[in-house]
Amino acid sequence: MLGREDLERREEEMLAPYAVKSAHTGGRKYPEDEAPFRLAFQRDRDRIVHSTAFRRLEYKTQVFVNHEGDHFRTRLTHTLEVAQIARTIARSLRLNEDLTEAIALAHDLGHPPFGHAGERAMNEMMQPYGGFEHNQQSLRVIEVLEERFPEFPGLNLTWETRDGLKKHQPRFLPSNTHSPAIEVAPSLEAQITDYADEIAYNNHDIDDGLTSQMIEIDSLREVPLWEEHFLAIQCRFGQAPRKIQWRQTVRAIINSLVTDLCMETFRRLESACLTKPEDVRHARQPLVRFSQVMEQKNGELKLFLLEHLYRHYRVIRMAEKARRIIHDLFKAYAESPRQMPPSFAIRIAAEGMPRVVCDYVAGMTDRFALEEHRKLFDPHARV
Ligand code: MG
16 A cells, blocks of 8 residues: 555655655645645646636636537646546656646636637726736635635645636745845646647647537638648548548647647756756757647647637637626626625625625626626516
């Protein structure tokens, strides 16, 4: 039987010298005894999976609003795809898989309802009060908003998992009285999760775009990354139905992107001569990257999605509806905060009304927001 200390030793032996090790974690904000059979980041992952915010991901949108169809990605299935891709990369580069998985599973916990349209609408409403950004909200969810433990707010995750969620925010190593705080790069585990996020959403958005018929295979063929993989699949499976061909193409593209990312990143890690995780934080060159050729091809694919899917008139219609709903809800609660449940209303004195309304609306699933809008604005609906 393996106890935590055995597992920690195994990490020391198996992982790369620059991988984060659970035995050397910066720890939790509220000190706790660590679990006897689980590593610190495994425990973080388990806490994330058991959180309320994680379960809500099932009813939050990626691009397609939940009731548009049962087979489109939701934020939950997106999150699982990101975690799976990120773990593949972490394992192959001998990085910490548990930490990578914890960051991946938590990375969208702060996403408001209705995908990017919802986020834009939240940011508009919060402009005078510091704005809204879903990465910051993910941190707020795990540090403040989850209510699970009697001794502390949030999930009390390790420093490394929290640090891994700080996208687009300055980050510093845990304070050391001898040296001034200097801004550092993210851990490799956080950097690869970022790329896994991008690989996952570009490819599943193509898949969902084709399923919804908002994008056509013929127009996709102008994208070099698509075309080269599609031709290879047609060569091998020319007799297969179109749907199978396109799914095989998406599969092959994900494989190429992941392989390229691993190879290029490994090359960079080798030439940077890193001997410990701190070297990653102070590295002068970016370490996790696609090769130049792949970077270019991936960029073309993103541009195609922007022009053909994210600006499709049906996506714009979903976005505009989302915007109206978020604005209405926000204004209704701001006008009369006591329409919110007491557990939220009670926090207004300490945190101010706008931030509490923001937390309440950001936590909603798509269907809850729609139903709540109906209850508040339809005179015939029961409250
Ligand atoms: Mg994401």
